[in-house]
Amino acid sequence: MKEFDVIIIGGGASGLIAAISSSRKGAKTAVIERLQRVGKKLLVTGNGRCNFSNASLQRNKYHGTDPVFIQNVFEQFNGSQILDFFHELGILSKEEENGRIFPRCDQAGAVLDVLRYECNRLGVDELSSREISEIIQKKDKFILKTAKNEEFHSKKVIITTGGKASPQFGSDGSGFALAQKLGHTIIEPYPSLVQIKLDDEYLNHLKGIRSDARASLYSNESLIDTQEGEILFTEYGISGIPILQLSRYIHHPKLKDTSMELHVDLFPEISFHDMKKMLIDRFQTLSYKSVEHAMIGLINKKMIHPTLTLARIDKAKISSELNSTEIENLAHQIKDRRFAVTGTLSWRDAQVTAGGVSTAEVNDRSLESKLVPGLYFAGELLDIHGDSGGYNLAWAWASGYVAGMHAAKSINGKKKIKK
Numbered sequence: 001m002k003e004f005d006v007i008i009i010g011g012g013a014s015g016l017i018a019a020i021s022s023s024r025k026g027a028k029t030a031v032i033e034r035l036q037r038v039g040k041k042l043l044v045t046g047n048g049r050c051n052f053s054n055a056s057l058q059r060n061k062y063h064g065t066d067p068v069f070i071q072n073v074f075e076q077f078n079g080s081q082i083l084d085f086f087h088e089l090g091i092l093s094k095e096e097e098n099g100r101i102f103p104r105c106d107q108a109g110a111v112l113d114v115l116r117y118e119c120n121r122l123g124v125d126e127l128s129s130r131e132i133s134e135i136i137q138k139k140d141k142f143i144l145k146t147a148k149n150e151e152f153h154s155k156k157v158i159i160t161t162g163g164k165a166s167p168q169f170g171s172d173g174s175g176f177a178l179a180q181k182l183g184h185t186i187i188e189p190y191p192s193l194v195q196i197k198l199d200d201e202y203l204n205h206l207k208g209i210r211s212d213a214r215a216s217l218y219s220n221e222s223l224i225d226t227q228e229g230e231i232l233f234t235e236y237g238i239s240g241i242p243i244l245q246l247s248r249y250i251h252h253p254k255l256k257d258t259s260m261e262l263h264v265d266l267f268p269e270i271s272f273h274d275m276k277k278m279l280i281d282r283f284q285t286l287s288y289k290s291v292e293h294a295m296i297g298l299i300n301k302k303m304i305h306p307t308l309t310l311a312r313i314d315k316a317k318i319s320s321e322l323n324s325t326e327i328e329n330l331a332h333q334i335k336d337r338r339f340a341v342t343g344t345l346s347w348r349d350a351q352v353t354a355g356g357v358s359t360a361e362v363n364d365r366s367l368e369s370k371l372v373p374g375l376y377f378a379g380e381l382l383d384i385h386g387d388s389g390g391y392n393l394a395w396a397w398a399s400g401y402v403a404g405m406h407a408a409k410s411i412n413g414k415k416k417i418k419k
């Protein structure tokens with residue numbers, strides 16, 4: 001049995017930074033991690049490059065029952081403080097498209113290394129291969145039990161176990177059970193930032209096609225949201241950043257039982273009218289070719305056959321013979337191709353969890369539980385999730401830092417602060 005001031009359950013992004021801020025405030029701190037090593041998920045973020053923040057952490061990039069909850073947390077540890085924190089540990093950063101921030105060396109491993117080094121330097125105990133299965137609250141302390149019946153005692157506990165997304169990297173939802181046992185409400189979790197499944201007879205033709213496009217999600221024929229960027233057709237449906245962004249609506253409690261459609265515009269840069277005009281000009285210039293050949297160079301070759309079939313045009317028809325209805329149909333298929341949405345891929349493929357520990361039961365300044373004094377939460381475990389673009393890690397850093405700081409501060413006014 002070991003005694004600590006602050007124990008952090010979960011050695012992911014939010015847990016490691018919580019350990020640093022707690023320890024810097026002078027608290028004897030430990031991180032307990034169920035996997036063999038801490039930070040396994042961090043290594044795969046941003047395709048191994050770790051998109052660790054965003055230049056503009058606007059509130060509208062965050063979602064949950066009460067996204068305003070993030071405000072007080074980011075006021076205490078904002079975007080530039082996140083960058084300063086990592087610069088001080090040695091990470092140079094660079095900004096890419098849409099404000100995405102990466103380490104200049106393009107290595108997620110570098111981010112994990114500096115966090116672990118700092119934990120080690122500060123004397124944080126890193127206790128891996130230990131899964132916390134029970135938290136018992138005694139009068140002035142917590143008793144934490146592992147699945148193998150080891151016991152740890154601590155004055156304060158911070159749960160940073162993540163959600164249910166990508167359980168292969170450690171976050172299997174066990175933190176929700178721990179919070180629930182202590183009386184907390186869990187807002188029904190569902191996968192977000194995940195690929196979308198489509199039902200379409202031509203998926204086999206389309207799989208492998210990448211294209212810049214505008215994707216719009218409709219629920220019962222009402223527009224929900226539109227995103228632009230590179231999409232990728234796959235054997236199950238569709239992927240790419242705009243699709244991941246739209247995925248958060250698919251299992252949303254208010255929408256999940258509605259009929260959903262994805263509308264794909266392969267020429268978002270021009271209007272429907274200009275598309276028709278472009279097709280008329282094209283078929284005049286290439287009037288000697290069959291329609292099938294005249295389409296080559298306009299859209300991906302693999303798309304030509306299904307597009308012409310859906311527009312009810314014989315591919316062998318000579319371009320000069322196309323009538324205005326056929327051109328109108330073709331313009332529709334290029335600018336407004338409709339796909340039935342059947343769901344998303346599973347938790348294994350999801351990057352984040354929507355839902356989680358209800359923020360109504362957590363103090364939005366200190367991240368301390370309103371129900372269990374001395375218990376804190378941070379990261380994806382809370383009912384907050386962000387868009388793709390570095391927002392989720394930014395939330396993990398900010399909330400982890402703030403929770404660690406408040407947990408340590410509340411026990412350790414007199415202890416020496418470590419630099």
Ligand SMILES: Cc1cc2nc3c(=O)[nH]c(=O)nc-3n(C[C@H](O)[C@H](O)[C@H](O)COP(=O)(O)OP(=O)(O)OC[C@H]3O[C@@H](n4cnc5c(N)ncnc54)[C@H](O)[C@@H]3O)c2cc1C
Nearest residue numbers: 010012013014034045046051132162170379380390392393
């Ligand atoms: C493939 C992928 C790519 C991503 N890329 C990005 C990106 O580029 N930018 C971005 O902002 N976000 C990205 N994300 C999302 C981001 O990684 C998460 O939002 C963030 O890691 C959440 O941090 P966390 O500390 O709350 O949880 P996690 O990182 O999930 O860490 C939780 C830790 O707790 C441990 N644990 C769980 N239960 C227990 C228990 N009972 N006892 C002990 N330990 C436990 C887990 O093993 C894990 O190590 C990506 C996610 C994935 C899956």
